[in-house]
Amino acid sequence: MTNRPRVAIAHDYLTQRGGAERVVLALSRAFPEAPIYTTIYDPEGTFPDFADREIVTSPLSRIPALRHDHRRALPLLAPVSSRLRVDADVTVASSSGWAHGFATTGRTLVYCHNPARWLYQADEYLGDAGRRSPTRLALGVLTTPLRRWDRRAAARADRYLANSGVVRERVARAYGIEADVVPPPPGLDSSGPQEAHPELAAWADRPFWLVVSRLLPYKNVDVALEAFRGRPGERLVVVGAGPERDRLVAAAPDNVRIVSGVSDAELRWIYAHAGGLVAPSFEDFGLTPLEANAWGVPVVALRAGGYLDTVVEGRSGVFFDEPTPAAVGAALDRAQQHTWSEGALRRHADGFGEVGFAARIRAEVDALLEGRDVSSPGPAAS
Known part of the structure; x- marks a missing residue:
């Protein structure tokens, strides 16, 4: 029997229904046998499609309060992420702050949605939160050690991709890493079923x-x-x-x-x-x-x-x-x-289709396994 390379997917936390979570679903369709590793998984808070996948979580996911609001876990996420071990030949880390820091046994391909906004764009992240808000106070204490952790995590990756030109620039400023841009696909299939929203x-x-x-x-x-x-x-x-x-x-x-x-x-x-x-x-x-x-x-x-x-x-x-x-x-x-x-x-x-996105990510994974470089300055073909 042929031993196929093992691919895993990593994501910060699966507690929301947003664009990053749709990218994880697209990655999961590209690698349907890949388990998904994450710090916290809330089946009720994120897309129901994840119920059909193998989800591996950290101990934080056992705490209901954190499943319902992952922001409460901020002081714990760096050490927990460092201890979340992903056993695979290649890990595709969908990251905006934590998944690029998971402990991996093989090569790591980071698909970066943004360097941690709470570390590098804190004013945007916090908005009008007062100077004495718990989140702002926690970040004031944690920013310096978290930046050290974050930059060490980024340096361990074998390859970085950015989802847009502005994120590529932020990756370069935060980490000194040159990343290619690979736009994510629209996550919602326009040909799928429709259901009237009762409030509208x-x-x-x-x-x-x-x-x-x-x-x-x-x-x-x-x-x-x-x-x-x-x-x-x-x-x-x-x-x-x-x-x-x-x-x-x-x-x-x-x-x-x-x-x-x-x-x-x-x-x-x-x-x-x-x-x-x-x-x-x-x-x-x-x-x-x-x-x-x-x-x-x-x-x-x-x-x-x-x-x-x-x-x-x-x-x-x-x-x-x-x-x-x-x-x-x-x-x-x-x-x-x-x-x-x-x-x-x-x-x-x-022009931003999932077929081209999946083909590009598979090519990146194959290149890491074979030690090749598939760097390209432009977006994935559709």
């Missing part, structure tokens, strides 16, 4: 604007809410969950709805009824614009971060230059005056 059924009579985002300070969802406060004749739907939810719900005007715990079938229905996507945050990779484009939906996006990789002005969307309600409103006006081609929007999204 009354809004299905005409297209609404849409924000799909975790509800965190740096996501600027409050900016979008304020932009629509001044546009009472239009509607905005926000899909997402996170620590900012209660504050945003309390602040939302009557023409805004915020829904959480949305299934993929419901999200497809929401995209199908959207007239446009608002993307106001500083993203590492602009994933939601590609999801919207796959439905023939144009995008209004902040001219920053990962959106520079995925939004083409006038072809797939329009940009605004600062995250303010006035700038968002002006961009909404420009988008509504533009004539969009649904076919062109869909073709743009197709």
